[in-house]
Every structure is written in C-alpha cells, then in structure tokens.
Amino acid sequence: MTTLNEIGEIGTHATFDVHDPGTGEVVGTYPIHTEADVEAAVARARTAFDWWSGLDYAERARRLAGFAGLLARRMRQLAAVMHDETGKPYSDAALEVALSLDHLKWAGRNAPKVLGRKSARVGLLTINQAASVEYKPLGVIGVIGPWNYPVFTPLGSIVYALAAGNAVVFKPSEYSPGVGRWLVDMFTEVVPEQPVLQLITGDGPTGAALCRSGVDKIAFTGSTATAKKVMAVCAESLTPLVAECGGKDVLLVDADADLDAAADAALWAGMANAGQSCIGTERVYVHERVYDTFVDTLVTKAKQQRAGNDSGAKIGPITMPKQLEVIRRHIEDAVARGGRALTGGADSIVGQVVQPTVLVDVPEDAPAVTEETFGPTLTVAKVPDMDTAIARANDSRYGLSAAVFSKARGRELADRLRTGMVSVNAVFTFPQIPSLPFGGVGDSGFGRIHGPDGLREFTYAHAVARQRFPSLLALTTFDRTQKADDTMATLMALLFGRH
C-alpha cells in the first residue's frame, strides 16, 4: 500500500483512498494537496525549469531515453499498479506502457529539429533582414490527467512538454494517483538533480488549484464538462490550455470491406479497456449490402468475450462506479426506444462488470448514439450508402477520431470525416505513430499532443529579424521622403496590382 508523498505528509493532510474496482480493496492512500501545496510545487518547478531548460536538447533526449529504458525494464511492475487502480487486465496495461515508449524517444530526438532556430523567408521590402524563428519552452506546465489510460495519456503531454524544455507539475486522477506516483519516482531516478517532474494528488479542487497557480499552460485530458470548468478557471489568469476531451467515435464499414477484420476491429475498439477509451468506437455505420453479415460476425465474436474481475477475463470492470449509471441509462433508453441488445444489455451489469453489449435499431437521437457512453457498448446502424454514413458520422458535437473499413475508398472517406484523427482498415493506429498529432475538434477539445504539433504546443514562437544592412527604401522613419512613398506605391502596384 502506498502511503507517502513528497509534499504534504499523510499525517498533516486530509487523505483519500484508492480502491481496486474489481475487489473493492483499498490499494493506496494519498494526501489531498491544498492550494498552498500546489503553489509550493509550482515555485519549486520554476527553479527546476531554469536548470532543465539550460540543458541542451541532446542531454534532455538522453534523460528521456533513460526514462523509457526504466519503464521498459519495469513494465510489469507498472502494469500491476495500473491493474490494481483501474481494473485493467495486466496484458492491456503492459501494452499501454509499451505504446508510450516510442513517444519518449521520438520527442527527445526530434525536439531540436522541430523547435530549434530556423531561418525564415523575407520579402522584397525586407530583403536587408535575416529572419529566424525558434520555439522556446513556456516554463511550468500543469498536467491534469484521467485514469482510463493513466500512463499513455498523461505521458503524451508530459513527455512532449519536458522534451521542449519545460518543468511539469502533474495531477493524476484521484482514481490513479499510484500510477502517477510511480511515473514521477522513475523519472526522478533519471533526473535526480531538480524536481523537473512533480506529483500533486487530490481531487477536483486540487486540479482547480493547479489551474490557478500561475503555471504557464495547462494540459488537460478528461471529460468535456470538466474541460469547460478548467477553461473558466484558466480564463481568470489568461493561462492557456490544451484540452483533450471525450468523443463519440465512429467506425464505418463500406460494402467492399474485409468484414471479418472490420468486426474484429469494432469489437476491440469498442470493448477493450471496458470501452473506457477516449478514441474507442461507440457507433458503427455499415453499408446495407453487408450489414447482416457484419452484425452476425460481430455478435459471434462478442459472445466469445467476457468481462470480469478474474485473470481470465479480457475485459475488466468499469473503473468509476458513477459511470455505471451512464452506461445503464444509455442501454435502457436505447431498448425503450425500440433498440435491441444482441449481446450483453442492462441485465448483464453485475457489480462494476458490464458484459460486451451490441445494440441495433437504436434511433439516431438516443443518448446511446449522441453522448459518450464510456462503456463496452456499440450501436450498429445500417446505411444505404457511404455518403449517409459520413453525414451521420459528422453529425456529432464531438470530433476526436474515427475508423474506416473500405478496400477502394478508404482514403477518400477518411478525408471527409470531421475528426482530428482517422484510421483506415485498422483501429487505434495513429496514437502509435509518434510523428502524428493527437487531438480533436468540437467538444473533443483543441490543441494537440504528439508529433511536431505536440512539441510546439508547449512552447512560444520567438521571432527575430536582424538587419544585415540599411534598407535602400527607408520606410519606418519619420524622415521618410515623398520619393520613398512613391517608390513603394510603384513597387506594390507591380507586385500585387495585377490580381
């Protein structure tokens, strides 16, 4: 059982317990850090930033590679903490850690190329200038993370912020503070000199205190509703925000798709991690020519999977007890409006375990189709053509990610989806590619983690125009002559007047 934290001792602070969602057993006790604790952590981070940002890119990359090495060697240890706190099966937990490692290397290695000073083109009027731009670290980044992917998701912000030269104060979800503690301890082994990455624990008010603490940016991952609260607090101090929020992701199945692969992917993207994936599939639209075969295949596969608390179950329990009410409401409402559960259903909910649920004939305005369910459920609907599939997919306030299964038209259909990310003939591929940006539009949030955009997200552009020799056409002076004005007018007419 974990009982220590570097700031705020258990004895002097109110605490909260973390429960194993499978057994209900207490697996950790953590302090609820106060506003004063948060401010102290941010003050320490300022000093750490001075030191960390003073290292060169190569040294920061070396430390991040060392961090990746520790995570790789101790993956099973970390997977056990993840399993205890979230109920996630061990092998899924290990997979999540594995998928994070490439990002650590990529961010460290590519930071100099993406952020380092580069020359910029000049125009005719500024031919005497040498222009350049560099992306400098913002300072201290506050990272607020969710519990559903407690390693991959916060690291997507933390690692890119660190590679860019920032210090980080990390507030994990109250459901996964042990994972946060573990990550910060490991990072401290490779960067022992300064508290470049610190942990604060607590609940919503602790997160709000971080937003108020004067950090230079907040990287928030969580629900859209909480993002709005975070944004309101950040607005008080003009603290910028990157918001990675929820989704209602679709999977489209065209008439020529490989139906077995599409059904397998829909099942995995919908049910893995008990459906608690921001980029998890929740809606499936299938061309009418292959609908029946697809549904049969999907249901056959779904019936072979079982959710449970035991080690044989590939689908774990629902982590947050309050989410069960949302899942139950969506299923019951769908069935009350004429939908049918071909597997699972509301009756299959026992304790915190929900069996894989495939719903068909659900009206498009039902919450099961419009709201994030965040459980192991899929709605499957028949469409007459792929134009209708695209229209339904885009008719959502969310726009995080999507998947398309089509042999001939995969890229074309992908291009028409209003989402931040799309996989073609596969699912969950884009987050595994560190050079691709990750993020959404609409209620799914704004800003990007991962890739060059993810590095720049934690920086500010610093532009320099250096005069190499005096201009032949002196324009920015009160001594400007009539001749200079006339020459400028002639030049402008020549350059732009033809259009």
Ligand code: NDP
């Ligand atoms: P929440 O919105 O409930 O919480 C997210 C984080 O915000 C937690 O650390 C939470 O702390 C904290 N928090 C809560 N209230 C406040 C507040 N007033 N001010 C500051 N911080 C606060 O989300 P969940 O943890 O339930 O995560 C699930 C959601 O995250 C889903 O909607 C999912 O789609 C989304 N998500 C999005 C991803 C993406 O990359 N787009 C990736 C993963 C998840 P505490 O838990 O202690 O209350």
